[in-house]
Amino acid sequence: MSAAATGRPTVLVLRALGLGDLLAGVPALRALRRAFPGHRTVLAAPAALREAAAATGAVDALFPAAAPGRGVPDLRHWPGPPPELAVDLHGTGPLSRDALAALTPRRLLAYARPQGGAAGPRPRRSEHERERWCRLLRAHGVPADSGDLLLAAPPVASPAPDAVVLHPGADAVARCWPAERYAQVAATLAAEGHRVVLTGGPGEDALVAAVAGAAGIGPDHLFTGGLPFSRLSALIASAPLVISGDTGPAHLAAAHAVPSVTLFGPVPPSAWGPPPRRRHAVLWHTGPPGDPHGTAPDPQLLRVTVDEVLTAARNRLPAAGAATPAADGEGSARVR
Numbered sequence: 354m355s356a357a358a359t360g361r362p363t364v365l366v367l368r369a370l371g372l373g374d375l376l377a378g379v380p381a382l383r384a385l386r387r388a389f390p391g392h393r394t395v396l397a398a399p400a401a402l403r404e405a406a407a408a409t410g411a412v413d414a415l416f417p418a419a420a421p422g423r424g425v426p427d428l429r430h431w432p433g434p435p436p437e438l439a440v441d442l443h444g445t446g447p448l449s450r451d452a453l454a455a456l457t458p459r460r461l462l463a464y465a466r467p468q469g470g471a472a473g474p475r476p477r478r479s480e481h482e483r484e485r486w487c488r489l490l491r492a493h494g495v496p497a498d499s500g501d502l503l504l505a506a507p508p509v510a511s512p513a514p515d516a517v518v519l520h521p522g523a524d525a526v527a528r529c530w531p532a533e534r535y536a537q538v539a540a541t542l543a544a545e546g547h548r549v550v551l552t553g554g555p556g557e558d559a560l561v562a563a564v565a566g567a568a569g570i571g572p573d574h575l576f577t578g579g580l581p582f583s584r585l586s587a588l589i590a591s592a593p594l595v596i597s598g599d600t601g602p603a604h605l606a607a608a609h610a611v612p613s614v615t616l617f618g619p620v621p622p623s624a625w626g627p628p629p630r631r632r633h634a635v636l637w638h639t640g641p642p643g644d645p646h647g648t649a650p651d652p653q654l655l656r657v658t659v660d661e662v663l664t665a666a667r668n669r670l671p672a673a674g675a676a677t678p679a680a681d682g683e684g685s686a687r688v689r
Contacts, residue, residue: 361393362437367453369398369418369426369443371524372582372601374482375405376502376608377625378442381486382411384497385440385611388490392437397428406583408504421645425449427586431456435499436460442486445476448452458526462493482625497502500628509583511591515547518589520597521564522557527647530654532560536567537659538596541569542666552588552602555579596662599625599655607633612669614662618654619643634665 364385368378375398386394396632397418398404418426425448443449450463465473474492477485487497509572521535543549551570553561558577565575576588577605586605589595595606595613599620606613614634616628619642622635638656 357480357677361391362389364389364392364393364394364438364440365397365416365431365436365453365456365458366412367397367418367426367439367443367449368401369420371399372402372425373599373604373625374410375402376601377482377606379409379504379608380410380483380501381440381442381490381497382409383488383501384487384495386411388495389438390473394546395436397426402582405586406686408507408582410505414435418489425584426454428456435459440490442489445485448685456458459626460491464489479623481492481623500688502608502628503610504586504605506609507583507587507590508599509587511587512580512584513548513550513574513588514591515552516574516588516592517542517666518550518552518592518595518597518602519564520600520602522553522560523598523600525646526649527619527651528605529560529650529655530598532563534565534659534662536565538662538666539564539568539570540671541659541663543568547593547670548574549576550576550583550588551578552580553578555600582598594664594666603627614655614665614669616662618657619647619651620645632669634669636665 367376393413394411395414395416396412397416398406400417401417403415406415418428419650432657435456436458439453439456439461441449441453441463447466453461463473464476474489483499487499490497519539520534522530523529539549549570551561551565555578561575561577574607589602589605589611590609592611595602595611598616599601603613603615612632615629617637620639626635627633636657638653640653643651
């Protein structure tokens with residue numbers, strides 16, 4: 354429905370990426386909702402994120418937009434009049450800015466072009482993803498809090514209440530810890546009395562099956578093919594612990610304040626990690642940054658050991674059969 358049909362001006366936000374990217378953008382989306390309460394906020398993003406976008410409480414509608422390989426989508430199929438405000442939360446370069454500018458919005462918030470000629474702050478090479486977009490908004494006069502990332506409780510019941518969730522996949526092989534190591538972690542936690550389930554996104558059925566087979570995890574404990582967002586959100590919200598690489602379920606655990614153990618490499622937790630809380634362990638061995646979209650497991654990620662993951666998990670799990678997770682506090686555990 355267009356702005357003309359609703360009688361409200363439109364804020365069009367471009368962030369046409371994945372689930373983790375959307376969740377990292379929640380603080381900025383919330384800031385825009387507070388700053389423009391009379392506007393209709395539309396998120397340009399892949400259609401598969403429609404339910405997740407609604408769960409943020411900061412988006413009125415999703416405008417389907419996507420491009421291969423995390424590229425910048427063409428937005429010229431925008432159905433309404435030019436947006437009152439367009440906001441580039443997709444990238445810091447000129448391509449995403451230009452995609453929004455092609456719609457001739459009355460006002461455009463984006464990072465400055467490297468060669469100048471457009472208003473906006475300069476991007477920084479080293480900055481956490483949540484803060485990157487909040488800083489952009491603050492530079493344009495919109496107050497934004499990068500800590501405003503929590504989601505409301507899911508509206509559906511968990512398909513596996515109180516189960517430890519292991520998610521071995523990721524969008525790129527570079528961020529996938531070896532399946533046999535996930536299997537060792539899953540088998541050990543199960544042997545210690547914890548209910549363990551495995552999740553996988555589209556195209557990850559074989560990976561999940563390999564981990565399950567090596568760990569002795571039965572098919573009724575597998576959630577493959579990419580759960581609908583509401584069920585995935587409910588599964589993670591009820592979990593005592595989530596173990597994964599740097600991918601969507603890790604961000605969902607942070608959004609539900611669920612304890613997590615996140616394995617980092619090639620990108621450090623200073624760029625994509627959870628908030629600094631004791632419930633979150635970030636396992637990262639310092640080294641040169643790698644390619645987050647690489648086709649081989651990152652060497653820094655491979656330095657994370659099974660024992661490190663199990664130690665971090667045990668420090669955050671209640672005793673098997675107990676109802677409450679370990680107490681939270683400030684700070685987060687890190688492996689250097």
